[in-house]
Amino acid sequence: MDLGLDVTERNGFAVLAVRGEVDVYTAPRLRERLVEMVSQGHHQVVVDLEGVDFLDSTGLGVLVGGLKRLRSHEGDLTLVCTQRRILKVFEITGLTKVFQIFDDVDAATGGASSD
């Protein structure tokens, strides 16, 4: 199962574009990538979930872990997502109160919330 993890930089943010399915099998790769980004000094991270086809509770745990790690470095992790099926997972679990979720990368790196 392919999981795409591509990092670019925009406006001082590191943007991690995730593609494919994030589940109990692939989530460890996402965790490793986030840990690597933090260790490389990227402390303002945007995770772009627009290319994600599937996200389970393990993936949620990895994203919250990334957020916690970044906040311990005075940083932040925000999300980009407009897909109903993925947003629903955040809404059901109450994680919309934990993450800032933006409509697109421009908004996430410019600071405009979609809420």
Added chain:
Amino acid sequence: MAGSGAAIEHVERTGGVQIDVPAEAGYLSLVRMLVHTLAQRRDLDDERIEDLVLAVSEACGWVVGSRRTADTPRPVQVRWSESENACVIEVTDTTSQDGDAPSVPSPDEVVLPPDPGRAALEGELSLPLVLALVDEVTSSAGPNGSSVHMTVTCGAWQGQPDL
């Protein structure tokens, strides 16, 4: 997926189909594909199908997670059965046999966590998700292992069953 046509044919002939997959995380995508294919035949909109696929994947994940330390894990058994207005998916951990306590969580004890961030870190969001995504969840323990049963109500067959 290879074999999905045969699975559909089998369901339409017998009202159910069962697959056994190794209790390994890499096989969850296969289960998801099969559930998606079978659910598409019913009068379920895309969102309900995605909900069902996620619920089944989460339930399989409980079994896979609980088997990580087993020396000789048995397969995860996924059984799809359907009636005119409902689909029932049963995920069975065949390793826990002979009266072992169910390794699946009990839906009766679940409440939405007050701190979802902490719950996510501790892997406690799976069951609340499943409970929100399907119409009914029950669990049981029997001679074949411990099982989670998930039910979704739906409309009639989209295809024509053999007569």
